[in-house]
Amino acid sequence: MRRANLHAFQESFQAFVSKQIRAPHVTQLHACVPRSHLSGITSSTAAVFGTRFYTTPRCGMQSPCRRFGIIGSTIKHIDMHVSTTKRGRKSFSSYVPYHQDQKDRTESGKDITIDRPARSEGGSTGAGKLTSELPTRIKMILDTPGVFPKDLAPNTDKEPSREIVQSFGTTYGGNYMLQWEDAPRTILIIKKPNDELTDKALVDVATWIHSTYPHMNVVVEPEVAHEFAGRLPFLYTIPDNKRVEYTRVTDLVVTLGGDGTILHTSSLFNSAVPPVISFSMGTLGFLLPYHINNYQAALTKLIDNRQASLLLRMRLKCTLHGADGRRLQAKDGSGRINDLTVMNEVNLHRGRYPHLTWIGCYVDGHLITEAVADGLIVASPTGSTAYSLSAGGSIVHPSIQSLLLTPICPRSLSFRPVLLPPNATIQLKIGEKSRGPAEVSLDGKETFFLDKNEFLQVCMSAFPMPCVNRVHAGEDWIKDINDLLKWNQGFLNKQSMSHYMSE
Numbered sequence: 105m106r107r108a109n110l111h112a113f114q115e116s117f118q119a120f121v122s123k124q125i126r127a128p129h130v131t132q133l134h135a136c137v138p139r140s141h142l143s144g145i146t147s148s149t150a151a152v153f154g155t156r157f158y159t160t161p162r163c164g165m166q167s168p169c170r171r172f173g174i175i176g177s178t179i180k181h182i183d184m185h186v187s188t189t190k191r192g193r194k195s196f197s198s199y200v201p202y203h204q205d206q207k208d209r210t211e212s213g214k215d216i217t218i219d220r221p222a223r224s225e226g227g228s229t230g231a232g233k234l235t236s237e238l239p240t241r242i243k244m245i246l247d248t249p250g251v252f253p254k255d256l257a258p259n260t261d262k263e264p265s266r267e268i269v270q271s272f273g274t275t276y277g278g279n280y281m282l283q284w285e286d287a288p289r290t291i292l293i294i295k296k297p298n299d300e301l302t303d304k305a306l307v308d309v310a311t312w313i314h315s316t317y318p319h320m321n322v323v324v325e326p327e328v329a330h331e332f333a334g335r336l337p338f339l340y341t342i343p344d345n346k347r348v349e350y351t352r353v354t355d356l357v358v359t360l361g362g363d364g365t366i367l368h369t370s371s372l373f374n375s376a377v378p379p380v381i382s383f384s385m386g387t388l389g390f391l392l393p394y395h396i397n398n399y400q401a402a403l404t405k406l407i408d409n410r411q412a413s414l415l416l417r418m419r420l421k422c423t424l425h426g427a428d429g430r431r432l433q434a435k436d437g438s439g440r441i442n443d444l445t446v447m448n449e450v451n452l453h454r455g456r457y458p459h460l461t462w463i464g465c466y467v468d469g470h471l472i473t474e475a476v477a478d479g480l481i482v483a484s485p486t487g488s489t490a491y492s493l494s495a496g497g498s499i500v501h502p503s504i505q506s507l508l509l510t511p512i513c514p515r516s517l518s519f520r521p522v523l524l525p526p527n528a529t530i531q532l533k534i535g536e537k538s539r540g541p542a543e544v545s546l547d548g549k550e551t552f553f554l555d556k557n558e559f560l561q562v563c564m565s566a567f568p569m570p571c572v573n574r575v576h577a578g579e580d581w582i583k584d585i586n587d588l589l590k591w592n593q594g595f596l597n598k599q600s601m602s603h604y605m606s607e
Contacts, residue, residue, distance in 0.1 A: 232329025232341030238290055238321055238353045241266055241378065245283045246414075267376035270416055270568040272505070272527045279573065282379060284410040288355035290321040290340075292378075294369045295328060296361030302385050305360045305396055310336050312400060317407060323354065347372060354378045356406065358399075363391045367547045370419065370447040370569055379412050381572040390489060390584050393573045406572065416568040417486045417502050418526070422450045422546060427557035446546045447569055448487030450562050452532050452554070453479025453512060455543035460515060462535030463542070464559075467528050474535060477514035479542070482507060482530050482562040486569070489589065491548075497521045499591070502581060505564065526564040533559035 243264035264285055293310060296302040310322050314336075321340055324332070329341035342349045350372050357380040359365045366382055383399055384392035394402050406412055422444040424432040431440045454461045463475045483492035488500040488508050497510035498521055505526035511519045524530065534542050534554050544552040544560060554560065585591040 232324065232326070232333065232339045235290075235321075235323060235340050235342050235349050235353050236346075238323075238340065240352055241355045242287075242289060243285045244268075245285075247281050247283070268378075268414075268416070268568065268570045269376065269566050270418065270505075270564075271566070272564065280414045280416060280570075282412045282414050282570070284355070287317075287407055287410055289319065290323060290353045290355050292323045292350065292354045292357045293328075294325065294357065294359045294361070294365055294372075296365050296385065297327075299361070299385075302360045305383070305385060305399075306332065307335055309358065309360065309399055309403075310339065313403070314338050316404075320407075321353075347374075351375050351377075356381065358403070359383065360396065361385050364548075366391050366569075366571075367447055370445065371547065371550075373567070374443060374445045376567050377569055379414060379570045379572050381406065381412075390589075391486070391571065393571075412572045413574065414570045415502060415573050416570055417447065418484050418505055418568050419565040420446050420450060420482065420484050420507070420562050421565040422446060422544075423561050424544065424552060424554070425559050425561065427555075432552075432558070441552070444546055444550065445565050445567070446487075447484065448490045448547045449481050449483040449492060450560065451479060451481050451491060451512075451545040451548075452542050452560065453545070454540070457540035459539040461540075461542050462537040464531075464533040464535055465509070466531035466533065467524060469529075469531070472522075473519070475511055475514060475519065476516070477511045477519070479512040480532055481510040481512060482532070483510060484508070489585070492521070493589075498523065499585065507562065507564065529561055529563045531559055531561050533557065 243266050245264050246268060268282075291313060293306060295306045306324075306328070310324075310332075313320055313322055322336075322338065323340040323342060326341050326343060329339050332339065355378055357369055357378055359369055359380060359382040362385065366380065369380060370377070381394065381402060382392045383394050383396040383402075385396050424441050424444075426432055433440050452461075452463060460476050461479060463477070463480055464471060465473050465475055465480070481487075481492050481495060481497070483490070483497060485500040485502045485504050485506060485508070488497055492508055492510040493499060495510050495512050497508055500506055500508060500523070507524040507526065507528055507530060508521060509524060509530060510521040534556050536556055538556055541553045541555045544550075544554060586593065
């Protein structure tokens, strides 16, 4: 292959694979390209070698046949087709043809599977430095302001710790005060993807932090590090197969986007989450107490004072099980599906199938009802104002530990939402009478399928989402449900509520 054509192919193939890697439904990649053709491709696809290139989606969404043209005399095109597997899942297949007499082609018949782009454990990826050289995050103390009766005070651990945990039965409904032992050293910035405003905000925020606090380390996701490598060369990044590093090194998380950006941040931490400060740049902003224009004042106060006012938003832990009770195995052969942590809700629904789903509902092993409905939602207090609210569920204050079970279009009109204690374990089992599998969605993504007699279990997670809010943050929630949700605003009280909002 001539040098010009090889260079054109490498650039085109890099752009194509990077786009597929970023897609949330991609789990595997194979390549059908000679090894020498890939030698110049950057590190985000450097591990894509072998004889096949295809993707397997988690979501099962339909996708049209796509043709991706590549300039060159050897590589002609990439075709992507949709095929249906035995259990109704969709898979994509791609084929990159090349001359059979190519001398430096790889051995035929061998497929090499990777789970997202692989990178070396040390050194640089070429798009951001790795965090393996960074120190473990600073210890902190979580306490209460002391403005409530002593008999209602929660038992907070006054010993310094690197984890923020939450136990059952905490009745305190106010803010917690967090104190770092030292100034935060590592900040993780999560931005809304494919958005010009958040791109500009990322550059502004990261540059300001780097110049104002030179000792601080700024960490971003791999795709962001690759995109901004030229403008922000000081960035650190964490490979997708090393997500435990997020918990190990991060002292503070900054989100730039909307509520969906916070949900994505939650998905990066299956265990303890560091304090999260969110700046509003999205559509609704129900979880965002700060405006992006005030980022310098807000971050300066946090870093210099080494303390923050936190609202601990309860999260849920979900596990998937087969009919024999064993944990389900991932369909891509990567092993069993680990514990899944969500911030809003776990949604079990009929998906694309037209028939109602029969779901057995168990609480702590006891059958409470068999639901015949489009599906069921198990929501956290934070998620009570999301999908559950649209399905007729109650609004629950985010500091109240509880599990909200909400039906989606049930056949029986008497099936109403149920509020359960935080120490309960909810089991939703697909009944024998169901005519098709049911889909599991976690915070609107991570779709799995459950067949008859397979089930999921949901309980309270020990690791909440510690959200930084203002000093008088007890008013934030009241303002949000009135200002954003227009809760109980009729013709008579609009004027009084607008007066409240202006204060």
